[in-house]
Amino acid sequence: MHMLQDITKLIQLQERDQRIRALQKDLKDIPTMQTRAKMQLAGDQAAVDAANLAMKEVEVKIKNIQLDVQTRQTSIKRLHDQQFETRKNDEFAALGHEIKRYEADVTKLEDGELEQMEALETAKAKLKEAQAKLAATQVRVNEELKNLEERGVGVKNRLEDLNAERAKLAEPIDPDSLDLYTRIFIKKGDAAIVPMENAMCGGCHMKVVVGVIQSLKQSEKLTQCEACGRILYLVE
Secondary structure (H helix, E strand, C coil): CHHHHHHHHHHHHHHHHHHHHHHHHHHHHHHHHHHHHHHHHHHHHHHHHHHHHHHHHHHHHHHHHHHHHHHHHHHHHHHHHHHHHCCCHHHHHHHHHHHHHHHHHHHHHHHHHHHHHHHHHHHHHHHHHHHHHHHHHHHHHHHHHHHHHHHHHHHHHHHHHHHHHHHHHHCCCCHHHHHHHHHHHHHHCCCCEEEEECCEECCCCCECCHHHHHHHHHCCCCEECCCCCCEEEECC
16 A cells, blocks of 8 residues: 555656756746847847947038038138238239139038938938837837746746645655656656556556566556656556
C-alpha cells in the first residue's frame, strides 16, 4: 500500500514540477522579450536622428547663404563709398559695373535662400513626423515593458506558492523513491512518472515486457520502463 501512496504523491508532485518548469522557462524568456521590445525603438530613433541631421544640413546651407549675402552687401557698400569719392567718370562707371555684378550675386543667393527655406519646412515636417512615430512606438513599448514586468512579478509569486506546495507534497514520500523520481525528471525534462496503458509506456511508447507488468501489478516497489527508465504506474 505504501508504494501506491508514493505513486499517488509522485504524480501530484510531478504535476507541480511540470508547472514549476514551465513558469521558470517563462521567467527566463522575459529578459529576451524586454530586449526585443526595446529594439522596436531602434528603427524609429534612427529615422528621427536622420531627419534631424537633414534639417541641420539645410540650416547650415541657409546660414552660409546669409553670410555670402552679407559679404556681398558689405562690398556693395564699400563700392558705393568709392563711387561717392571718385572724380573720374570711367572709374565711377567701372565701380557701377562691379556693384551690379555683386547685386546680381545677391539676387541669385536670395533665390537660393528661398529654395532652402522651403526645403527647411519640408525637413521640419519630416522630423515632426518621425518624432511622432517614435513617440507612438515608445508608448507601445512602455506598455509592453510594464506588462512584462507585471508578468515577471506574477510568475515569481506563483513559483513561490508552487515550490511551497511541492515541498509539502515531497515530505512524506520515501527518500529513495523521491531521489529516483527527481533524477529521472531532471534527465528527461518532461515526465519521470508515466502511465502504462495497453502494455505500453506512456513516456517512450515502447511495449512493456511481461516481467515489468507483473512487478507493476504487485506494486511492492517502483517499477521502471526498461526502454526509457521512467517510473510506470497502472491505469485501471
